[in-house]
Amino acid sequence: MILTSKQEKAANHKEGPLLVLAIPGSGKTTMLLERIKILSRIIDKTRILSLTFSKIQAEDMKERSKDLKSNFMTIHAFCYLIIRNYLRKYNREIRLIEDEKIYNKYNLVGEIYEKVNHYPISKEDLALFFREVSFMKNSILDKSYLKNIEIKNISKIYEIYEEIKNKKHLLDFDDMQVKALEILKNDKSILMSIKSKYKYYQLDEGQDASLLQFKILEEIIYPENNILIVADDDQSIYSFRAANPSYLLNFKNKFENSKIMWLDTNHRSGSNIVNLSKYLIQNNKLRYDKNFIAKRDKKDDIIIKTFADSSKEYQFIRKNLKSDEKTAILFRNNISAISLIAYFFDNDIDFNVNINVLDFFESKIFKDLLSIIDFSNDFNNVELFKEIYYKVSSYLSKEDIEKLSYKAINEDIFDYFYRIELEDYKIDSLFNIEKKLKHIRKLSYDKKISFIYNSLSYKSYINMISRKYMQETVNKDLYIESAINFTKGIKTKEELLEKIEKLQKKSKSLIKSKLYLSTIHSSKGLEYDKVFVIDLIENEFPLIFSDEDRKQRLEEERRIFYVAITRAKNSLYILSLSKRNKKKVKQSIFYKESYEILKNKR
Numbered sequence: 001m002i003l004t005s006k007q008e009k010a011a012n013h014k015e016g017p018l019l020v021l022a023i024p025g026s027g028k029t030t031m032l033l034e035r036i037k038i039l040s041r042i043i044d045k046t047r048i049l050s051l052t053f054s055k056i057q058a059e060d061m062k063e064r065s066k067d068l069k070s071n072f073m074t075i076h077a078f079c080y081l082i083i084r085n086y087l088r089k090y091n092r093e094i095r096l097i098e099d100e101k102i103y104n105k106y107n108l109v110g111e112i113y114e115k116v117n118h119y120p121i122s123k124e125d126l127a128l129f130f131r132e133v134s135f136m137k138n139s140i141l142d143k144s145y146l147k148n149i150e151i152k153n154i155s156k157i158y159e160i161y162e163e164i165k166n167k168k169h170l171l172d173f174d175d176m177q178v179k180a181l182e183i184l185k186n187d188k189s190i191l192m193s194i195k196s197k198y199k200y201y202q203l204d205e206g207q208d209a210s211l212l213q214f215k216i217l218e219e220i221i222y223p224e225n226n227i228l229i230v231a232d233d234d235q236s237i238y239s240f241r242a243a244n245p246s247y248l249l250n251f252k253n254k255f256e257n258s259k260i261m262w263l264d265t266n267h268r269s270g271s272n273i274v275n276l277s278k279y280l281i282q283n284n285k286l287r288y289d290k291n292f293i294a295k296r297d298k299k300d301d302i303i304i305k306t307f308a309d310s311s312k313e314y315q316f317i318r319k320n321l322k323s324d325e326k327t328a329i330l331f332r333n334n335i336s337a338i339s340l341i342a343y344f345f346d347n348d349i350d351f352n353v354n355i356n357v358l359d360f361f362e363s364k365i366f367k368d369l370l371s372i373i374d375f376s377n378d379f380n381n382v383e384l385f386k387e388i389y390y391k392v393s394s395y396l397s398k399e400d401i402e403k404l405s406y407k408a409i410n411e412d413i414f415d416y417f418y419r420i421e422l423e424d425y426k427i428d429s430l431f432n433i434e435k436k437l438k439h440i441r442k443l444s445y446d447k448k449i450s451f452i453y454n455s456l457s458y459k460s461y462i463n464m465i466s467r468k469y470m471q472e473t474v475n476k477d478l479y480i481e482s483a484i485n486f487t488k489g490i491k492t493k494e495e496l497l498e499k500i501e502k503l504q505k506k507s508k509s510l511i512k513s514k515l516y517l518s519t520i521h522s523s524k525g526l527e528y529d530k531v532f533v534i535d536l537i538e539n540e541f542p543l544i545f546s547d548e549d550r551k552q553r554l555e556e557e558r559r560i561f562y563v564a565i566t567r568a569k570n571s572l573y574i575l576s577l578s579k580r581n582k583k584k585v586k587q588s589i590f591y592k593e594s595y596e597i598l599k600n601k602r
């Protein structure tokens, strides 16, 4: 491969700080790997440290550099290395509680929450707790940040969590970074040992790094500041994880003698894809303006289409798959994968999938639906009834429910309510619910779900639930459609669990297929011959839950779409639907913007 003059100039950079701002496919990673080769003529390769944000990217770099025996690491792995040095030096022990089976951070916070609030924490609050604490630590904010988070007694829970970790020498991933910075600042000998190990530093995907991560870098590169950072502010899609691209906008002031260079030639995609991405991202205002040059001669194709429903969309995808092309089907919501997977299962099409499929089956909506179905087969079950009575408009109060403690174990809940004192309107609603639940017993799971949603008032309940379930409320039709598609024709719970297990196994297995199903976030940094960006529907993509910072959020969503379309080398498909769960839906704003750009062939 012959490097362009700009790539060559960047790859030949040696001393001092350099920021390379680049467009997608401009060979950032290619240039970084070339730079290792060039530097290794004057220094041992192991003295060059290449850092990146995600494991997938670090693996990709390693894979692409095969025989370049250099150091490629995620920032987290690097922090772990610093901590290991520290532990060895002081003969101490620290335990990671990130993914330990029994004693992990989730169990620990769960226990603390229950002690403080006297009831168990919900799955959603647990995820929110760690998301916000991580954001706070990565942004180097103090704990007053937590005051505005909607979790009961969060500050107290946080303090106890920190105290226990301190006492028992436990660390989670975010602590690892905080601790690494603390060690570098306070322990000169460890700092010096790291400094003497490496001479040149490179950071890929710099737009994803947080302030805390930049501070760690600053400590180790000082005073030579031999750092090369490559970044594309238009591909910054991790603001929720405290990515801080504004640090880079300040690069010139931060480092004396720093240089900035631009890589503006796209070597990946054909000219149609490059042009579309160029004009599309210009709809964002908060960005560096850039040049876009399309280098490849090979003709590329862009197809933009709207289908009546998702099954038509899948049929179209299937018709356009070729087994010898590396192909990605990319989506904004990981829930989008569920129906697609069900379709591929039914049609014996092999694929790789990199999402945690269990998230869907553990989601509130899916669990609620299963509880209602389970109760329909077991009218004696008080525990199940307590979970569902307010989700199917029974009008029963908490006091009514408490009376169930007087019910005989084998007595039917409905019969019990009919024989005790209860208002007429409640009795009427119970008659109705009983009749409908008996009706669904003989239906297959997909039909049960459709009936529960439409005729058992679950739809009204889901519209009213708390803001914490915004994802479910906003995307309720996607959830229901996915549940219906996945359970099509399934008659028993055993059959359903079997299918979920099969899917789980599949998501963990290594397959030779060239077809990848992925969220857009996980596709960053990667490339495919053919890319389908699916489900471009208003409300589903952009996915914005509140009006707060709407403008910025929309720009971040547009960057996500931009990452998706710039993964394609030869063919790009932009696909939308006119119906979701049999309801009319509108095309995403990004679909419309793309359509306009393509129509005007600017």
Ligand SMILES: Nc1ncnc2c1ncn2[C@@H]1O[C@H](COP(=O)(O)OP(=O)(O)OP(=O)(O)O)[C@@H](O)[C@H]1O
Binding pocket: 001, 002, 003, 004, 007, 022, 023, 024, 025, 026, 027, 028, 029, 030, 031, 232, 267, 268, 524, 525, 526, 527, 566
């Ligand atoms: N000088 C070049 N000549 C020909 N092909 C090149 C050149 N530089 C890079 N490429 C090719 O272009 C594609 C994109 O390169 P690379 O993945 O390094 O880009 P990137 O800037 O890291 O992309 P992104 O930011 O979109 O992830 C790769 O297939 C690579 O082999």
